[in-house]
Amino acid sequence: MALVEREASQILVVDDELVIRQILADFLSMEGYQVETAEDGKAALEKLDSTTFDIVISDMKMPRIGGIELIETIRERGVDVLTVIMTAYGTVETAIDAMKKGAYDYLLKPFKMEEVIRVVERGLQNRKLQRENMILRETIALYRASEEISTSLSLSDVLDQLTGTTLRELPADEVIIHLTAEGGSVTLCTRASRNGHKYQPEHLELSALLHAHSEGQLVLAHGERCPQYLTADAPAVTSLLSVPLKVPQRLVGLVTAVSVTPGNRFSEGQRKLLSVLGGRAAAAVDNIRLFENLQLTFRETIQGFARALEAMDRYTAGHSDRVTRLSRLIALELDLPLEEVETVTQAALMHDIGKIGCQANLNKPGKLSAQEYEIFKAHPTFGRQILEPISFLRPIVSGVLSHHERWDGTGYPDGLKGEDIPLAARILAVADTYDAMTSSRAYRKALGHEVTMREIQRCAGSQFDPAVVSAFERAIERYREECRQRGVAVPE
Ligand SMILES: [Fe+2]
Known part of the structure; x- marks a missing residue:
């Protein structure tokens, strides 16, 4: 094991004295290391540019670039190598200074070869431990982070x-x-x-x-x-x-x-x-x-169906879009988290999607027959059946299913009462009613804004959630004002 490491370890000896370079190179080579030499700091830096070394053993005083400057430059450039400085007796302070600047160890001249080997081996061992430590740390970090990102x-x-x-x-x-x-x-x-x-x-x-x-x-x-x-x-x-x-x-x-x-x-x-x-x-x-694109396409397809359905009847054209706008205003007025505002908006867009399943003209002049009314009342349930199999639309299903429930429990299809009715459905109920009343139908003319508001207020606590009605009152006034300023027509 030790031999393999020695063979793989590369040492650069830097000294302006040829004899010292040669002695160190010969001796370390005999010990199994691969050794190269350089006559000063500048030559050493050129070698470090092109070759990877494990240890640089450098003299202190050299022409062009000396030992301290060499250590500093190695550190500045971020070269991954250990440095050992050689210095003469009596200049230990300089050696300590070199270590402060990043040298790993020092050797005092004249040195014994056992001492050189000891310093080199300790340095290589230290490097190996550092590397293993880093690899382990990086592997764990990588594993954890990859998991987190993937999930x-x-x-x-x-x-x-x-x-x-x-x-x-x-x-x-x-x-x-x-x-x-x-x-x-x-x-x-x-x-x-x-x-x-x-x-x-x-x-x-x-x-x-x-x-x-x-x-x-x-x-x-x-x-x-x-x-x-x-x-x-x-x-x-x-x-x-x-x-x-x-x-x-x-x-x-x-x-x-x-x-x-x-x-x-x-x-x-x-x-x-x-x-x-x-x-x-x-x-x-x-x-x-990709997933978001797919969701968007899917959503647009379903909205397309809903709009196509409305467009078949001139009285309901644009109904879903208007209910969506009003529902969003109420959700924002109630200070719901943005994610819930989004759910309310999506549910509003598709609230009457179930009418696709009703094979009857539900907007004919005059009253619906008892049988037709039963078919009409099934549309929230049909809506659920259409949306439920689509997993990313599941959050909007309860709003669509329950938008004809009433606060007092007399609505359909489940007769839910009060806060048992999902909030999205309570919001939809108000927005849906407002738009239905202020739009013309085959069997009656559109009602004015004031009349409609009075009716909605009258039904707060029976048909509607009073908190939603009061949020609607505030939101609709602000919205109408904004529309007037922009020149957009609103129900009068
Ligand atoms: Fe409806």
Whole structure:
């Protein structure tokens, strides 16, 4: 095991004295390490640019770039390598200074070879543990985050999980997600930060980032290499990492992490971590969009049926749209959560969908026969039968089924009473009645607004929920005023 590690371990010896370079290189090679040498800090940095080393053993005083500057540059560039500094007796303070700047250990000249081996082995062991630790931590984080992202059901959940995980696992000050449509236009931009926003999405040069991702380039930059991804007036950043949100053949967005804290740099391992998470998030975003599109198409199809049904009768044309508008106003007036407002709106649009199942002319002049009235009364139940098999429409079923229930329990189909009637249905009942009364029917003319309001108020507590009626009174007055200002006709 030890031999395999030694064979894989690469050491760079940096000293301006040829003899020392040679002695160390020969001795460490005999111990099984792969060794290269450099005559000063500058030559060492060139080697570090092209080759990966585990340990750099460097002299302190050298021409061009010395030991301290070499350590500082290695740290600045975020090179993943341990540094050991060699120094003469009597300059221990300098060695300590080097360790403060990031050196892992030091060797005092003249050194014994056993000591060099001991320092190298301890360094390699430390590196191995660090790596294992990091891999384990990253694997666990990745597993957890992937799970969370995959089980997210809404777009905002997916994006929250992605920004949350990025802030937790990376030294990022700001995480910015852009979702894009085909052609690269941004459809959504969201962000999260560690300690208050220190960076603005506008400071990112989005076209440069999108171009880099479309070319498959890796975007991981530090310090002076960052400005190519930033606008001219952007504040300086320490480190910038951006990965694409990609599904096969298609970019759905990008996530960019920014660090403005000195010393906080993103590593290659973190880039890979974010890439994997980005892939999961992209798949989830794409699925949710597909699902939403499917839902929308489905909804529009059903609404199309409902409108077609209304259009067959000139008296009911536009009824569902008007009931929807009024129901929404009441739901907003009652301060319902937006999700419930949406449910009420959808239920209103489809409240009479069950009339598709009634094979009779329910809007003929004159009264309905007893038999026709029984058929008419079945339309909420038919509505339920139509909507119930469609899982995403299930939240609106109770509103549709119960919109002819009455507050006093004398309605149909179930004779529900008071708050046993779903709130959506209580709202629909008021909106439905208002629109029916203020519209002409084959058997009567439209009633005026005032008369209708008086009738609705009279029936608060018997037919209608009094709280819904009072919300309606407030909402309708405001709505009528707005309509007048916009020149839109309202029932007089
Ligand atoms: Fe109805």
